[in-house]
């Protein structure tokens with residue numbers, strides 16, 4: 389059974405609409421020479437300037453994902469493109485604090501929010517580090533939705549997040565053939581915290597209880613880095629591989 393998708397237009401969640409499987413894109417919308425040139429040009433650009441380039445290049449075919457650990461990227465992106473479609477992967481196992489962060493963000497930013505859900509019969513295989521569960525509840529719903537609705541997407545990855553993310557590019561071609569843009573890649577922890585404070589960005593209240601990285605409740609413990617995810621058995625869910 390295929391993953392479900394729905395759009396929140398009000399604080400309540402609309403009934404899900406079925407999506408069908410899609411094939412991976414065969415040719416990227418950004419050629420190798422443009423990709424190299426753009427990365428060189430944007431390496432020292434601000435996050436807002438990077439979003440602006442992506443919005444001018446891809447228009448409404450630019451989307452963004454949000455985990456709602458905070459709304460820093462939402463704040464940056466909606467400052468450039470107020471109507472940008474924000475995609476939230478509702479795994480069914482989010483903390484109440486995360487869902488509350490979604491509601492607060494909807495109120496503040498009047499988000500154009502799309503909620504993607506797993507197939508109704510997705511197995512509850514959420515033991516720590518379960519690749520099958522992350523695939524069914526995160527990777528597959530996004531893989532089924534993005535290629536039919538987007539040419540490019542924004543992600544909140546920062547090089548300071550972890551050793552695995554230390555060299556993430558500003559712009560790349562993902563495994564689906566879509567253009568992936570990381571506007572905050574160059575933000576240091578200090579830059580990031582300064583931005584949050586200066587812009588009074590909404591922060592998931594779990595952060596004040598020691599959760600520096602926030603995922604699903606069965607797989608997340610308080611920690612000062614991403615080692616609190618999946619009991620330390622892995623550090624990525626598969627969305628960014």
Ligand code: SF4
Nearest residue numbers: 514521522525604607
């Ligand atoms: S983080 Fe845990 S509960 Fe959430 S999708 Fe992955 S394995 Fe499942």
